Every structure is written in structure tokens, then in C-alpha cells.
Amino acid sequence: xYETYFGFLEKPFNVxxxxxxxxxxxxxxxAINILxxxxxxxxxxxxxxxxxxxxxTTILRSLLNRLGDKVETSLIINPLLSTxxxxxxxxxxFGCETTGDTVKDQLDVxxxxxxxxxxxxxxAVVIIDEAQNLSMEALEMTRLLSNLETSTHKLIQIIxxxxxxxxxxxxxxxxxxxxxxxxxxxxxxxxxxxxxxxxIQHRITRAGNNPQVAFERSAIREVHKVSGGIPRMINALCxxxxxxxxxxxxxxxxxxxxxxxxxxxxxxxxxx
Numbered sequence: 584x585y586e587t588y589f590g591f592l593e594k595p596f597n598v599x600x601x602x603x604x605x606x607x608x609x610x611x612x613x614a615i616n617i618l619x620x621x622x623x624x625x626x627x628x629x630x631x632x633x634x635x636x637x638x639x640t641t642i643l644r645s646l647l648n649r650l651g652d653k654v655e656t657s658l659i660i661n662p663l664l665s666t667x668x669x670x671x672x673x674x675x676x677f678g679c680e681t682t683g684d685t686v687k688d689q690l691d692v693x694x695x696x697x698x699x700x701x702x703x704x705x706x707a708v709v710i711i712d713e714a715q716n717l718s719m720e721a722l723e724m725t726r727l728l729s730n731l732e733t734s735t736h737k738l739i740q741i742i743x744x745x746x747x748x749x750x751x752x753x754x755x756x757x758x759x760x761x762x763x764x765x766x767x768x769x770x771x772x773x774x775x776x777x778x779x780x781x782x783i784q785h786r787i788t789r790a791g792n793n794p795q796v797a798f799e800r801s802a803i804r805e806v807h808k809v810s811g812g813i814p815r816m817i818n819a820l821c822x823x824x825x826x827x828x829x830x831x832x833x834x835x836x837x838x839x840x841x842x843x844x845x846x847x848x849x850x851x852x853x854x855x
Contacts, residue, residue: 585829586790595790596822598815600640602648604789606774606782606814611638614769618646618742621767622654622708627729627737628764630753631744633771636815639744642771643710655700655707662717666724669717673709686724694731697738708740715745715752722752726761773812779803782817796825801838809845820844 586594595604605611614631621629633639647656657676659669670689674681674696681692700707709728711717717725731738743749753762774782780803787794798806802824810816823844824836 585825588829589796589825589834590792590794592791594822595786595794596818596825598818598822600638600644602641602645604786605641605645606638606778606785608774608778608782610771611642614642614771615645615649617767617769618642619649622646622650622706622740622742625706625736625740626766627740628725628761629740629742629767629769630749630765631742631769631771632747632750634773634813635746636813637771637773638814639771640712643712643742643744647710650708653706655705657707657709659709659711660713662711662713662721664721666718666721669711669721669724677707686727690727690731693728694738697731701733701738706740707738708742710742710744712744713746714743715747715749717743717752719752719755719757722758722761726758726764729764774807774814774817775812776804776807779807779810779812779817782814783821786818786821796828796834796836798836799838802836802841805838805841805845809841816848819848823847 586592618629618631631639631642647658650656655677657673659672662669664672666686667684667689670686670693671681674689674693677693677696679692679696681689683689697707711725725741725743728739728741729737752758783798783803783806787796806817806820810820820841824840827840827843828834828836
């Protein structure tokens with residue numbers, strides 16, 4: 584709606600995860616690098632955690648882009664599945680045809696695929712987003728996947744990504760064997776004030792076509808104060824502020840416009 588007015592090729596502050604707009608902060612780049620290392624070096628279990636809206640899904644999509652076709656991948660974005668359904672989803676993503684309906688049936692088919700995949704010199708990774716929603720049984724099943732290995736390395740790498748509640752689940756004594764197998768730990772933190780300013784400028788620049796818009800310093804400070812440095816909330820505030828600026832025919836984003844935008848966002852969203 585306002586793209587042409589500001590000179591954007593696309594909206595800079597969509598809340599939908601988009602690897603094209605990944606903010607190259609030290610922690611975000613570091614998370615991608617360490618996850619890439621964990622997958623390519625066949626470390627088995629990897630854990631990525633962070634508050635809602637800190638960029639976990641964007642990091643996972645960027646990781647998939649970096650892995651390309653060098654690694655067989657399975658991405659589960661709806662973990663509200665039974666144990667068998669999780670395994671069926673993994674096998675389907677890997678192109679395996681299965682007929683059985685038991686955990687053993689699915690694991691047997693998966694093991695055959697992974698052994699053949701390994702014979703070809705290829706790797707495989709399963710990425711489970713929103714993993715805090717996995718049942719305890721499904722989490723324990725992921726430990727069984729790590730038993731699929733040769734004498735020298737894991738046949739499959741597993742990335743569990745989720746909110747801090749995932750760490751609470753993993754603290755359960757019944758999952759201690761799973762936790763002991765996690766080799767890589769990444770935790771995303773909210774952005775600080777300077778990072779928030781850089782993040783806003785980065786999104787504007789990535790939207791392209793020499794955009795004509797300026798955020799006052801007081802506006803940026805207000806964005807950080809209201810959003811708590813959570814990228815998704817920064818996006819929501821800035822998008823509404825740009826819409827308000829467009830309606831007033833101004834290209835300067837002020838503290839007042841940010842406060843106006845904040846009033847448009849439900850409190851339960853700001854406090855989530």
C-alpha cells in the first residue's frame with residue numbers, strides 16, 4: 584500500500600519469516616554458522632531456543648538455503664503430531680514409501696534410507712520448529728533417531744528449535760538421555776538499542792530501490808522500548824508507523840508515530 588510512496592520494492596517490515604531480510608547480527612550469523620557446522624560435521628542433536636519473535640524460523644530457513652541440495656532435509660513446522668505421524672512426515676520428506684503404522688515400521692524404513700544415503704556419501708537432517716509443542720513421547724522418539732548411526736558418525740542430524748518452554752521440557756528427568764546427546768546449544772536474545780537501530784536500517788535497505796524514509800533517533804529509542812528488542816514486534820511497530828506516515832504524507836517517522844502504532848497493537852501481543 585505504501586511501498587511506492589517510500590520507494591520500496593517490497594514491504595520492509597513484514598512479520599512473515601523471510602531469509603532475504605535476515606539481520607546479520609553477530610548472534611544471528613553465529614547461530615547459522617554453528618548450526619551449519621553441527622549438521623555438516625554430523626554432531627547429532629542440535630538445540631536452538633529463543634523467545635517468540637526473535638528470529639528462529641528465519642535462521643532455520645537461512646540454514647536450509649545454505650545447506651542447499653548437499654543434505655537431505657526434513658522440515659517439520661507442525662509438531663502437534665503423534666510419534667508415528669512425526670516419523671511418517673520425516674519419511675515422506677525423504678521420499679521413502681512406507682506402509683506400516685507402527686514406530687518400528689517407520690524406523691526400519693528410515694534406517695534403510697539413511698544407510699543408503701550414507702553409502703552415497705550424503706548427510707541428512709531433520710529440523711523440528713516449535714519443538715516445545717512436541718509431546719514427551721515424541722521427544723523421546725527423537726532420541727531413538729540418534730541411535731541410527733555407523734561406528735564413526737550419526738546417520739541423521741536433528742535440530743530442535745523452540746521457545747524457552749522447550750528447555751523446561753528438556754529439564755524433565757525422563758528426557759535426561761536425550762539432553763546428554765545434545766552437542767550444539769544456541770540461544771537467541773532480544774536486540775539491544777544499537778542493534779535495533781541497525782536492524783531497522785537493514786530492513787529498509789533490503790527493501791531496495793533507494794527508499795526515502797527517515798526514522799528519528801527518538802523514534803528508534805521508542806521502538807526498542809516498546810518492542811523489548813524482539814524483531815517480530817519491531818516489524819509490527821514499524822509497519823504500522825509507515826502506514827500512519829503515508830496517510831499523513833510524511834517520510835519522517837517520529838516518536839509520536841511509533842506511540843500511535845503501539846496503541847494499535849493489542850497488549851497481549853506486546854507482552855507475549
